[in-house]
Amino acid sequence: MHVLLATSIGVTCAAALTLPLAAPAPAAPVPAPGAHAPAAPAAEPSGSTQSLPLRPLTEASPRATESVSPLARGLRQRDAHRFSLVGVVWDDADAELHGTVQVRARATGTGRWSGWQDLETHNTDHAADAGSAERTSGRVRGSTAPLWVGDSDGVEVRVRSGDSGPQNRAGGTAPLPEGLRVELVDPGDDPQQPPTAGDPVTVTPTVGTPATGTPAVGTPATVTPVTSPQPGALPEAAGLSLAAAESSAVNADLAPLGATEIPALSKAESEEQAVVAAGAKPFVGPRPRIVTRKGWGADESIRERAFAYTTTVKAAFIHHSATGNNYTCSQAPSVLRSIYRYHVKSSGWRDFGYNFAVDKCGNIYEGRAGGVTKPVLGAHTLGFNSKSMGIAVLGTFSAKNPPAAAVTAIAKLTAWKLGLFGRNPKSKVTLVSGGSGKYKKGANVKLNVISGHRDGFATECPGSRLYKKLGTARTSSARLQGR
DSSP, rough: OOEEEGGGGGGGGSSSSSOOOOOOOOOOOOOGGGGGGGOOOOOOOOOOEEEEEEEESSSSSSOOOOOOOOEEEEEEEEEEEEEEEEEEESTTTTTOOOOOEEEEETTTOOOOHHHHHHOOOOOTTTSSSSTTTTTSSSSOOOEOOEEEEEEEEEEEEEEETTTTSSSOOTTOOOOOOOEEEEEEEEEESSSSSSOOOTTTOOOOOOOOOOSSSSTTTOOOOOOOOOSSSSSSSSOOTOOOOHHHHHHTTTTTTTTTTTTTTOOOOOOHHHHSOOOOTTTTTOOOOOOOOOOOHHHOOTTSSSSSSSSSESSSOOOOEEOOOOOOOOOOGGHHHHHHHHHHIIIITTTTOSSSSSEEEOOTOEEEEEEESSHHHHHHHHSTTTTTTTEEEEEESSOOOSSOOOOHHHHHHHHHHHHHHHHEEEOTSSSSSEEEOOSSSSSSSTTTEEEEEEEGGGGGGGSOOOHHHHHHTHHHHHHHHHHHHHH
16 A cells, blocks of 8 residues: 655645646655744644443442453443543454444433434444554554434443354353443534535635734734745744644645635636646536535644545545434534544544545535545545545434435535546446455455445445435536536
C-alpha cells in the first residue's frame, strides 16, 4: 500500500483546484512556531470522554454473593456526566467480540430511561488496513460501533458472549475480550448555528492580514500564523489554533482560511478548474456545498498532526455509521464530533475514519483531514482503504430506508470527487486487497466504482436498505458528470 504523509502546509498553496494526477509530495510535520503562539488556546468545542470499566455480571441481584461468569460483563445503572454517544472498547484490536452489547441511557432532565439498544459488535471492518502505520501504532483498540443516544446523564451496560462465537478448549463459548470499557462521549458545544434541512450555511469567513499588518476589522489581535515552506506565507487566521489553521489551509484554494463551508460550484465552473488531457472532455460533476471540519467543530488538537495520503481515488465505498437514526439535522455536527472523538480517543485512530459524511437532510461534511480534493487515506473499509474514499451516511439503514436527500448527496459528492480523478460512477474498477474478511491479501478484486462496504468485506454495512439505493446513486452520479 502506498501511503504518503504530509502536513497541510506542504500541500495547500495551489492557486487553483487541479485534478490530482499524482500523490502529494511527502513533507515532515511543521512544528508550531513558539514565538507566534497565542496566549490562550483557540475557542474550539472541547468535548470529553468518560471511560468506565465493565465488571462481571450475574443474572441475580447485584447484592447476590455467587460465582460470576466470564461470559457476561457490564455496568449497573449509574449516574454519569452528560454525554450523547456511547460505545464499548477493549484492549486487543485483533480480538473480536462474539456476542451482544446492549446499553440503556437516562435522558438528561427527565429521569426517563430508554429501552435496551444494541451496539454493532462487528466493527473491525471499519478500520485501518493491516500493517499500516495507523494500525500498528500501538494505540488502536477493539471497538463496537458507537450509538447516538442524545443528551444523557445515566447509563447501564450489559455484554454477553454469544453461541455464534468460537469455542474454547473446553468446548464452551469463548470468553469476552479483555479490558472491556464503556465510553461515554460528550461532543461539546456547537461552534455556530448548525446547518438545517439542507439549507446553505451562512458563512462569515475569517481572513486575516499579513503578519506585519494591522488586523482586519472585527479580527482579534491574537492570531496563530501558519508559515508555508514555499516563499511567502499563508494569511493569518484569527481564532485558529495552528492545527486548525493547517486543517483549513489544505482547502485554501477552495475557500478562505477558517471558512465553515466550501461553496458549491456549477458544472462549468467545476470543469474549468479541473485539469484533463488535451482534447479530452472533462466529466466532473458540479461541486456540492461541503461543511468543513471548522464548520462542524472538529477539535483539531486531538488528531495526528501529519496527514496521510494514498496515490489516487479509484472507488468510493458507501457506509452507514450504525449510530442510529434518532438525531435531527441540527444535531448532525454534534454526532460528527462524537464519532470523531470516539474514533480518536476511544478507538485509537489517527483521525475521523471516513473521508466524508452525509446527514439525513443531504448536508455533506468534510471528514478526515487532508483536503477534500486530495486522495486522503481513510480508515473505513478494511483491506481497501488504499486508492479509495469512504462516505458515511449518518444513521442505521438495515431496516429503515435512507432519506432521498442522503442518496442524492451521495450522487452529488461522487460525481464531483470521482470526476476529479477521471472515474465513471457506472463503471467497474480493480483494486488490490490489503487483506479483509472477504478477500485475501494481494487478491485483485473487481468492484463497482461506487460500492457498498459489504462489497469489500463480509459485513452488513451499509445496511440492506441503503445498499439497494446504490444503483440509483450510480446513475444519478454519472448523469451529473454528463455521461
